[in-house]
Amino acid sequence: MKRTMNIFALKQVATGLKTATKRLCLSAWLALFINPLTMAATYSVSDTESLKLQLETVKAGDTVLLLDGEYLGHFEIHQPITLTGEGGAIIDAQGRGRAITVFSSGVSLKNLTIQNWGGDLYELDAGVFIHEQAERVHIESSRLQGDGFGIYAENSKHITVNNNLIAGNRALYKLDRGDGVYLKGVDAPVVHNNKIFNVRDGVYLETSTNSQVFDNRFHSAQYGIHYMYTKHDEAYGNEVDSVDGGYAIMSSEFVNLHHNQVSNAIDFGVLLNISKHSIVNNNQVSLAHNPQGSAELGNEGKGIFIYGARDNEVTHNLFSTSDIGIYMAMGGEGNKVYGNQFVNNQIQVKYVGDSLLEWSHQGKGNFWSGYMGWDSNHDGIADKPYRPNDSLDKLFWLYPEARFLMNSPVVALLRWVQSQFDIGEPTGIVDSFPLLNNVSSDRVQN
Structure with missing residues (x-):
């Protein structure tokens, strides 16, 4: 029992x-199957008050769809949601403040027209203002037009801006406009396939890291892309036109600038200013010209301007039809410069320094239009080194008021004497292996 x-x-x-x-x-x-994300809802709104109410009550994962029409005022997002429009939804900030402020991570903004936000740069007026620590925010397929910053983010990461049109106010003085995209202290942002114009800088990055900026179009701005105190950035496939400067790399490290274009810049196509360990490779710069530029002021248009920058590589680029092909000053000696094409610049090289710099690497120099060298073994490299400048050029740079003597018989005689005898320690640029074939930079392999 x-x-x-x-x-x-x-x-x-x-x-x-x-x-x-x-x-x-x-x-x-x-x-597994019944959680807030799988129970996400889509809400349609058609007026300002219903949009504000919906943003106050919306849950994580929900979508708010803006029907065609105008939504006036300023809007805040505190949940990880998608805010999207049908195609004709317009958010108008009525000339002041921030149109949309994002407080939450995981927010997506799509298919919106955002316009008429404020122009107070000290108050950080913006079309989209991303609050600190709000991460993984996506702004895409939208049109933004206003006076202040287009998109502003600080101390965040994984911000994505793609396929947008961002326009500033052309009537404002260039430095009074906001930047198209302003990212400060942002890690791993991605900015691609946007059209940005009539702003201060197209994309401005400060103390940011690991950024990717590619396939954008910039025009009518101070700079296309502006790096300040950044590290480990990459930019490629961008096109810049009608700007003060194309790509400004300032006090930054490990920037990889490759396969970009810039034309019609006033000051420079590429700037390396107190930057190091960066690569400028396979870019095309043309028509850098300053109509008011002068040798006295040193403000001529430059294909590339290297100012106090060291340990960088400038390779396989095309610098053409500019006031100056390459300008180097203030301690820019410690860089590798080879495989480039300097074509039809009024002055190919301007270097005011006391060192003799070799601009070739492992038996490969640069192509210089106008240089007629011999190639006895038919290897595409001239038999003799090329000196794009001599001591008399440096003299005229230092004392531009004497330039009227450049074509005089006396100067011609001095150049001949200089070529026959060593007068003092040699300084300037020498390319020991100048290239004689003008190969398209897109075809040049590293």
């Missing part, structure tokens, strides 16, 4: 365990 009872008790325990297991499995199934 005792044994029978034990068996009965064991059966009861087994039945209880089986029931508990079923309940546990059901709970796990419900937890």
